[in-house]
Amino acid sequence: MDKENLVELKNIWKKYKIIGKFKKSLRESISSFFKEKEEIEDDEFWALEDINLTLKKGECISIYGPNGSGKTTILKLISSITYPTKGEINIKGKVAPLISLGAGFHNDLTGRENILTNGSILGMSIKEIKEKEESIIEFSELDRKFIDMPVRKYSTGMNTRLGFSVAVHSTAEIILLDEILAVGDEKFREKCHEKIKELKETKSIILVSHHMDIVRSIVDRIVYIKKGKIVEEEEIKKESRQN
Amino acid sequence: MLLLKRLFEYRELLYIFTWRHFTVRYRNTALGIVWAIIQPLVMMFLFTFLFTYVLKTGTGDIPKEVFFYASLLPWTFFSSSINYSTSSLVGNYGIITKIYFPREILPLSGILVAVIDLLIASVIYLFLLIIFKITLTFNVLWIIPIFILLFIFTMSCSFIFSCLNVYYRDVGLLTRFVVRLLFFASPVLYSIDSLSLKLKLLLFFNPLTFIIENMRRCVLEQRGVVLWQFAFAATLVIILFFFAHKLFIKTEKDFADVI
Numbered sequence: 156m157d158k159e160n161l162v163e164l165k166n167i168w169k170k171y172k173i174i175g176k177f178k179k180s181l182r183e184s185i186s187s188f189f190k191e192k193e194e195i196e197d198d199e200f201w202a203l204e205d206i207n208l209t210l211k212k213g214e215c216i217s218i219y220g221p222n223g224s225g226k227t228t229i230l231k232l233i234s235s236i237t238y239p240t241k242g243e244i245n246i247k248g249k250v251a252p253l254i255s256l257g258a259g260f261h262n263d264l265t266g267r268e269n270i271l272t273n274g275s276i277l278g279m280s281i282k283e284i285k286e287k288e289e290s291i292i293e294f295s296e297l298d299r300k301f302i303d304m305p306v307r308k309y310s311t312g313m314n315t316r317l318g319f320s321v322a323v324h325s326t327a328e329i330i331l332l333d334e335i336l337a338v339g340d341e342k343f344r345e346k347c348h349e350k351i352k353e354l355k356e357t358k359s360i361i362l363v364s365h366h367m368d369i370v371r372s373i374v375d376r377i378v379y380i381k382k383g384k385i386v387e388e389e390e391i392k393k394e395s396r397q398n
Numbered sequence: 399m400l401l402l403k404r405l406f407e408y409r410e411l412l413y414i415f416t417w418r419h420f421t422v423r424y425r426n427t428a429l430g431i432v433w434a435i436i437q438p439l440v441m442m443f444l445f446t447f448l449f450t451y452v453l454k455t456g457t458g459d460i461p462k463e464v465f466f467y468a469s470l471l472p473w474t475f476f477s478s479s480i481n482y483s484t485s486s487l488v489g490n491y492g493i494i495t496k497i498y499f500p501r502e503i504l505p506l507s508g509i510l511v512a513v514i515d516l517l518i519a520s521v522i523y524l525f526l527l528i529i530f531k532i533t534l535t536f537n538v539l540w541i542i543p544i545f546i547l548l549f550i551f552t553m554s555c556s557f558i559f560s561c562l563n564v565y566y567r568d569v570g571l572l573t574r575f576v577v578r579l580l581f582f583a584s585p586v587l588y589s590i591d592s593l594s595l596k597l598k599l600l601l602f603f604n605p606l607t608f609i610i611e612n613m614r615r616c617v618l619e620q621r622g623v624v625l626w627q628f629a630f631a632a633t634l635v636i637i638l639f640f641f642a643h644k645l646f647i648k649t650e651k652d653f654a655d656v657i
């Protein structure tokens with residue numbers, strides 16, 4: 156593995172089943188349980204084909220493409236939520252996959268309790284979360300009187316704000332952001348973009364977003380993906396970034 | 399052991415999940431943790447009533463109340479663990495598809511909550527022992543290794559049921575049925591002392607038979623454990639555990655895709 160690379164995907168193929176087309180019989184699923192087949196069958200398709208991707212230390216890249224092109228799948232592979240059918244993945248460092256905000260939020264728990272759960276799920280230690288708790292609440296701009304109320308009583312916007320706030324306090328070196336830039340009202344959105352630019356200084360980021368202008372103002376490189384294949388890569392020059 | 403190795407790095411997460419599950423369960427309830435006592439206590443009264451007035455079979459020298467309570471504690475632990483953990487993976491769909499951690503944490507946190515419930519319910523057990531003037535001997539200590547056995551057995555069943563439930567939701571329905579059958583195939587309502595030798599031998603292939611019978615004996619009858627029986631039950635449980643954990647790990651990689 157190249158020293159500078161934190162993430163390396165080498166010739167990655169990922170096969171998915173089209174569930175519901177027909178249900179396999181028990182015998183078939185037992186036999187396929189023991190065999191790893193590399194061809195695809197009628198009820199399967201390639202969600203990713205021969206993907207090569209690297210993320211260097213300190214780099215911030217974006218994966219851009221239409222819905223269903225495989226962006227989330229790539230992020231899931233990097234964070235070991237799912238595994239490739241073929242190919243090799245190398246990861247160096249802790250990954251915080253923000254595939255959605257507030258993973259593990261429970262409606263009956265208070266904001267403060269959810270910070271603890273969510274932070275822990277994102278790989279922070281209890282001690283770290285306690286230390287950062289004030290700063291997390293601060294950043295979310297939630298009214299103090301709400302923080303000890305169950306999140307069931309929060310508006311959707313408040314929920315995502317809190318989720319985003321925990322997420323950006325993560326201690327991981329590699330941060331994966333999946334279409335979560337459009338959170339909260341305009342003012343908060345602006346703040347999120349600033350925060351991501353700030354995170355760029357210390358972390359390596361993969362950003363998935365459909366807002367091309369925002370993407371261009373933040374990232375160093377855009378990887379275009381279409382139907383599971385990388386079609387183009389574009390370096391964004393620092394000077395051309397509008398701020 | 400592989401399980402401990404996998405969990406070590408994530409021990410805080412296991413703690414958080416257990417805490418979360420425990421808190422959520424008793425939050426907004428008027429009675430709170432008293433619920434942990436209610437279930438075995440009500441069952442105990444029910445059985446005592448049934449076997450005093452309806453069926454009129456005895457439990458030997460031991461007062462029925464303590465006899466039933468003693469067997470209901472491990473049984474309730476087992477059945478509530480299984481009931482929770484079978485759906486623990488499917489029910490946490492949102493987390494599984496978004497973040498990686500060893501998935502064992504999900505069923506395990508349910509079992510740990512059942513341990514807390516068991517400890518709470520044991521307070522009543524102590525009262526019953528005092529009320530019915532049961533004297534204890536050092537044989538009581540057997541309860542510790544037997545409980546460890548029960549824990550590993552429960553964990554194994556949870557692993558098997560929860561991961562199969564990801565693929566076939568039938569498993570959820572099936573386990574409810576299996577648990578109900580096991581209730582009668584385990585010496586909760588009766589002591590195996592009263593059974594024929596053939597039946598005894600057959601029932602010994604259910605590890606719960608050894609576990610429940612001996613957890614009761616070592617406290618209420620001050621009896622020790624027959625070593626070969628312990629060895630036999632332990633062997634069964636350990637083989638089952640290795641199989642269960644292997645199956646769990648083998649299927650774990652697919653959870654996020656098929657769930």
Ligand SMILES: Nc1ncnc2c1ncn2[C@@H]1O[C@H](COP(=O)(O)OP(=O)(O)O)[C@@H](O)[C@H]1O
Pocket residue numbers: 171172173174202220221222223224225226227228229654655656
């Ligand atoms: N668990 C799954 N089972 C079957 N198909 C899936 C699964 N997850 C994603 N897919 C399919 O894989 C393709 C890529 O999905 P995804 O990576 O989520 O796209 P994107 O994030 O670019 O919108 C889609 O066609 C989607 O339907």
Ligand SMILES: [Mg+2]
Pocket residue numbers: 226227228333
């Ligand atoms: Mg997506």
